[in-house]
Amino acid sequence: xxxxxxxxxxxxxxxxxxxxxxxxxxxxxxxxxxxxxxxxxxxxxxxxxxxxxxxxxxxxxxxxxxxxxxxxxxxxxxxxxxxxxxxxxxxxxxxxxxxxxxxxxxxxxxxxxxxxxxxxxxxxxxxxxxxxxxxxxxxxxxxxxxxxxxxxxxxxxxxxxxxxxxxxxxxxxxxxxxxxxxxxxxxxxxxxxxxxxxxxxxxxxxxxxxxxxxxxxxxxxxxxxxxxxxxxxxxxxxxxxxxxxxxxxxxxxxxxxxxxxxxxxxxxxxxxxxxxxxxxxxxxxxxxxxxxxxxxxxxxxxxxxxxxxxxxxxxxxxxxxxxxxxxxxx
Amino acid sequence: xxxxxxxxxxxxxxxxxxxxxxxxxxxxxxxxxxxxxxxxxxxxxxxxxxxxxxxxxxxxxxxxxxxxxxxxxxxxxxxxxxxxxxxxxxxxxxxxxxxxxxxxxxxxxxxxxxxxxxxxxxxxxxxxxxxxxxxxxx
Numbered sequence: 001x002x003x004x005x006x007x008x009x010x011x012x013x014x015x016x017x018x019x020x021x022x023x024x025x026x027x028x029x030x031x032x033x034x035x036x037x038x039x040x041x042x043x044x045x046x047x048x049x050x051x052x053x054x055x056x057x058x059x060x061x062x063x064x065x066x067x068x069x070x071x072x073x074x075x076x077x078x079x080x081x082x083x084x085x086x087x088x089x090x091x092x093x094x095x096x097x098x099x100x101x102x103x104x105x106x107x108x109x110x111x112x113x114x115x116x117x118x119x120x121x122x123x124x125x126x127x128x129x130x131x132x133x134x135x136x137x138x139x140x141x142x143x144x145x146x147x148x149x150x151x152x153x154x155x156x157x158x159x160x161x162x163x164x165x166x167x168x169x170x171x172x173x174x175x176x177x178x179x180x181x182x183x184x185x186x187x188x189x190x191x192x193x194x195x196x197x198x199x200x201x202x203x204x205x206x207x208x209x210x211x212x213x214x215x216x217x218x219x220x221x222x223x224x225x226x227x228x229x230x231x232x233x234x235x236x237x238x239x240x241x242x243x244x245x246x247x248x249x250x251x252x253x254x255x256x257x258x259x260x261x262x263x264x265x266x267x268x269x270x271x272x273x274x275x276x277x278x279x280x281x282x283x284x285x286x287x288x289x290x291x292x293x294x295x296x297x298x299x300x301x302x303x304x305x306x307x308x309x310x311x312x313x314x315x316x317x318x319x320x321x322x323x324x325x326x327x328x329x330x
Numbered sequence: 331x332x333x334x335x336x337x338x339x340x341x342x343x344x345x346x347x348x349x350x351x352x353x354x355x356x357x358x359x360x361x362x363x364x365x366x367x368x369x370x371x372x373x374x375x376x377x378x379x380x381x382x383x384x385x386x387x388x389x390x391x392x393x394x395x396x397x398x399x400x401x402x403x404x405x406x407x408x409x410x411x412x413x414x415x416x417x418x419x420x421x422x423x424x425x426x427x428x429x430x431x432x433x434x435x436x437x438x439x440x441x442x443x444x445x446x447x448x449x450x451x452x453x454x455x456x457x458x459x460x461x462x463x464x465x466x467x468x
Contacts, residue, residue, distance in 0.1 A: 172351035172387055172398060202386065208350045209389015209397075221391045227437045234425055235403075235450070254390060256397070267398055293390075293398025302351065302398060317352055317382040 040083035043144060045154040048075040048129065050162060052322065057161040059325060062298075064271045069135035070325055072158050075118065076142065079127045080149075088126025094119065105146035110136045134158065137327065159327045163272075165299035166320035169281060172267065174218075174253055175204055175211040176308030188246040189222060199247065200239045202228070207236075210253050212307035220250040253304070255291030262306030267291035269298055278326040283318065286326065299323075350387025353400045355379045362404075362424060365449045373420075373452070380407040380416060388439070393428075395443040401426045402447060407457060418457050423450040 047055040057072040065071075080089040094117060106115050113136070118129035134140060142154040177198040184193040185200075194213055198204045205211040210220050226244035228236035239245055252259045255267065257275055266279070266287040273279060273289045280286045284303060296302050301323070305311040353359060359379075363370040383406040390397035402424030407416040427435045428442035436442055 168354060168357065170352045170354065174389075175350065203350070205389075207389065207392060208387055209391035221389060223440075235423060236426070256390070291398070294396055295399040312350075312352070312384055315352060315382065317354055319354065319356075319381060 041089065041149040042081040042083050042086060043149050044079040044081065045142070046077045046079070047156065048077055050075075051164070052162045056324075057158060059161050059163045061164040063164075065274055066135060068274050069137075070161065070274065072132075072134050072136075072161050074132045074134075074140075074156070074158075075129055076132065076154065077127045077129050079125060080122055081126055088122070088124070090122055090124050090126050092122045092126075094122060094128045105144055106130065107143050107145065108132065108134065109139065109141040109143070110134055113140075115142075161325045163279075163299070163323045163325060165323075167281070167299045167301050167318075167323045169284060169301050169303055169318040169321045171303045171305045171312065171315040171317070173305040173312050174307045175208050177211060177214045179309045180204065185242065187242065189248045190219065192217075194219070196242075197238070200242050200245065202236045202238060205247065206239055206245060210250065218250040218252055220248050220254070222246040222248050253307075255304075256293075257290050260290050260304045262304060262311070264288055265290035265304040267293045267296050267302035267304070269296050269300065272298060273301075273325070274328070277328050280324040280326055281318075282322040284321070350389075351385055351398065351400050353383050353385050353404065355381045355383050355406055358400065359383050359404050359406065359422060362402075362422065362447055362449050369449075376410065377408040377420065378411055378413075379420070382406075393439045393442050396428075396439070396445065399445065401445065402450075408454075416457055419455045421453040421455070423452065424448060425450050 049055055050058050052058075057074040059070050060073050063071040080092065081087060082089055107113075108115065113132060113134040116131045116133075118131050120128075122128045132140065132142065137158050140156050140158050144153070175198065177195055180195045180198040180201070182196040182198075185196045186193050187199050192213070192215070198211060198213070199219070200206050205219050205221050206224065210218055213219050224239065224245040226239055226241040229238050229240045231237040252261075254260070255265060256270075259265075260267075263285075264287060266281075266289060268289045268291070270289075270292050275289055278286055278288050279301075281301065281303075287301075287303065291302070291304065293302060301321075303315075305315055360370070360374075363373060383404045385400035385402065385404050388396040388399045388401060393399075402422060404422040404424070406420055406422070408418050408420045409416045424447040427446045427448070428437075428439055429444045429446065430436040430438075430441045431443050433444075
């Protein structure tokens with residue numbers, strides 16, 4: 001059997017980024033070339049188009065973070081071509097040809113990555129599919145090591161990915177004093193007077209934790225040693241003893257990971273979206289995971305809207321939003 | 331003991347609501363209504379509800395374990411079936427029971443780790459002109 005065409009004796013790998021890749025060179029990597037099925041095999045790689053219409057990886061539905069890292073899933077078409085004529089090797093049993101020769105013939109540059117075969121025979125165009133699952137961002141290199149092919153490699157850089165799940169997007173806000181009525185009263189911890197209902201009602205700071213006062217100052221609940229007064233329905237309406245509640249002034253609204261900002265911050269399930277990472281939410285925009293909450297579970301994002309009734313009135317939930325993971329930013 | 335439901339009240343008073351966050355009518359509020367299936371059926375057969383429902387939010391400073399958890403009353407824009415635009419606000423009143431780690435009701439919210447809500451009553455108000463919602467999400 002003759003050697004395949006092209007330069008010879010040039011060991012090593014040259015990588016081609018993303019998209020459709022064709023490699024015909026570096027043959028043989030080492031030692032004498034081997035052959036099967038009557039000829040040499042060349043490989044062409046192409047990332048499969050995902051359900052979102054592009055070639056980004058997908059974060060599988062229900063996947064949870066591990067060590068703070070998302071799970072990327074990338075499906076790749078691999079076309080087998082005979083050499084030197086470059087004809088598709090159709091209807092070939094892939095495991096027999098490439099998969100279980102003696103050892104896993106495909107591997108990546110990360111030891112914990114998982115590679116599975118999606119199709120067990122090549123199609124009419126000589127293509128079979130495999131799936132790569134990795135939690136590593138940055139360069140992903142797929143290496144074929146059987147020795148029966150031209151050893152073509154494949155490289156792609158991983159960062160952004162689509163969440164396969166669609167998300168429920170709700171909104172949350174803090175109260176604003178201008179929305180309230182009632183007399184101005186003093187309160188422990190504050191040097192200024194504020195509307196009674198803003199501080200002490202069940203829709204005020206004493207329940208919501210933080211509120212924006214008329215002068216632009218944020219006020220935060222600190223503690224209380226009293227109980228709630230209940231209305232005729234038995235529901236909490238205001239604090240029973242205002243003298244037993246303490247507040248403090250604050251610079252802003254506190255989230256689980258630090259301050260939250262209107263137009264930037266969201267609360268997320270921290271097992272789904274990593275702390276401080278960015279996502280792009282369909283029709284909302286890019287947001288950062290700055291907050292969490294016990295009621296924010298799974299494919300649910302709570303968008304911080306700012307302060308006051310007006311921002312809440314203007315908000316409309318999104319029942320099934322597409323969300324793209326963008327990763328951390330410096 | 332079962333609570334006696336309030337009648338549907340048509341109150342001509344301004345809507346007072348400051349909202350601390352929204353929830354989904356289908357996912358979060360309908361189950362509360364379904365605590366009383368017959369009453370829920372009347373409501374669901376009569377009205378169409380916007381899926382964005384305003385609720386109160388428990389603050390992180392008030393109860394770290396319940397941060398961002400929504401509680402009633404829930405306020406939702408609604409219209410009679412067949413009407414083109416939302417014309418009223420329905421407030422769903424609940425009785426909220428805050429529970430500590432042992433599952434017992436606590437009056438100290440800082441000690442609460444979970445809660446239970448019982449459907450109490452509803453109120454119906456005309457929708458103020460200033461509170462017309464954005465078009466409903468399809």
